[in-house]
Amino acid sequence: MTAASLSADQRAHYAENGYLLLPGFFAAEELEPWLERFADIASGDASPPRGMLVMQDVMVAKGVRTTRERVEGIAKIQDLQNDPVLFDGYVRHERLLDLVEAFVGPDIKSIHSMLINKPPHVDGRHPLHQDLLYFPFRPAEEIVGTWTALERVTKENGCLVVVPGSQRGELLRHENPDWEHLNFGYFGAAGVGAHADRVHLEMEPGDLLLFHPLLLHGSGRNRSSGFRRAISAHYASARCRFLPGAEPVAEVRPYILVRGERQEGAI
Numbered sequence: 010m011t012a013a014s015l016s017a018d019q020r021a022h023y024a025e026n027g028y029l030l031l032p033g034f035f036a037a038e039e040l041e042p043w044l045e046r047f048a049d050i051a052s053g054d055a056s057p058p059r060g061m062l063v064m065q066d067v068m069v070a071k072g073v074r075t076t077r078e079r080v081e082g083i084a085k086i087q088d089l090q091n092d093p094v095l096f097d098g099y100v101r102h103e104r105l106l107d108l109v110e111a112f113v114g115p116d117i118k119s120i121h122s123m124l125i126n127k128p129p130h131v132d133g134r135h136p137l138h139q140d141l142l143y144f145p146f147r148p149a150e151e152i153v154g155t156w157t158a159l160e161r162v163t164k165e166n167g168c169l170v171v172v173p174g175s176q177r178g179e180l181l182r183h184e185n186p187d188w189e190h191l192n193f194g195y196f197g198a199a200g201v202g203a204h205a206d207r208v209h210l211e212m213e214p215g216d217l218l219l220f221h222p223l224l225l226h227g228s229g230r231n232r233s234s235g236f237r238r239a240i241s242a243h244y245a246s247a248r249c250r251f252l253p254g255a256e257p258v259a260e261v262r263p264y265i266l267v268r269g270e271r272q273e274g275a276i
């Protein structure tokens with residue numbers, strides 16, 4: 010896929026709804042090394058590389074729920090930049106970058122990457138939110154999220170839920186919803202908890218979702234007995250500029266040029 014090979018319908022769908030689902034973008038064999046690497050880190054068989062955060066589910070961290078296996082207590086791993094299997098394999102994936110280029114242009118920075126585990130038997134819900142909240146630079150139109158199902162993702166195991174068209178609104182105020190067990194860093198857009206126009210995106214392994222950083226999205230509880238794994242990366246044009254007063258967070262989470270050229274005075 011190249012920028013030119015996105016159809017007019019696909020572009021129109023993204024412009025109208027704020028997301029685009031591409032079934033079967035990755036072959037099953039491509040997902041295997043990412044799942045294996047996750048299993049090794051989650052089980053403790055492999056040490057996470059420098060800078061990687063292995064995040065426990067809040068119920069497990071607080072001892073509200075005990076698990077037999079370490080992996081059952083892991084919500085996600087994030088900041089994949091020093092992990093060649095996950096970063097070079099997924100975030101720098103050539104065909105994926107070709108597609109990202111169609112959204113953000115030729116100079117591309119990786120700005121966030123993670124693998125989400127969503128184990129069963131915990132709350133694990135992610136309230137409806139807009140990812141732009143986490144990105145102190147603009148324009149929003151030059152940022153895109155990618156989310157790839159590594160396993161079958163259904164309503165039962167907590168697929169993504171989106172509010173089509175919400176990307177045409179503003180960045181909303183976010184807050185902690187009044188939930189008993191909310192994972193660290195999960196915020197919800199104020200006042201949209203019971204939004205009626207949500208759509209559930211059920212996906213097969215290898216299906217890819219692209220989404221706008223203002224799109225309201227979240228996910229429900231995993232009510233199955235298995236995991237619901239996905240890998241996700243966000244990208245921005247290397248031409249994006251920090252908001253006035255926003256401090257670069259390179260020490261904490263570097264933005265990494267994955268294609269094209271660095272731009273003076275930009276992120």
Ligand SMILES: O=C(O)CCC(=O)C(=O)O
Nearest residue numbers: 125135140226227228239
């Ligand atoms: O994978 C999920 O359940 C939600 C992920 C998400 O929305 C996010 O981390 O911004």
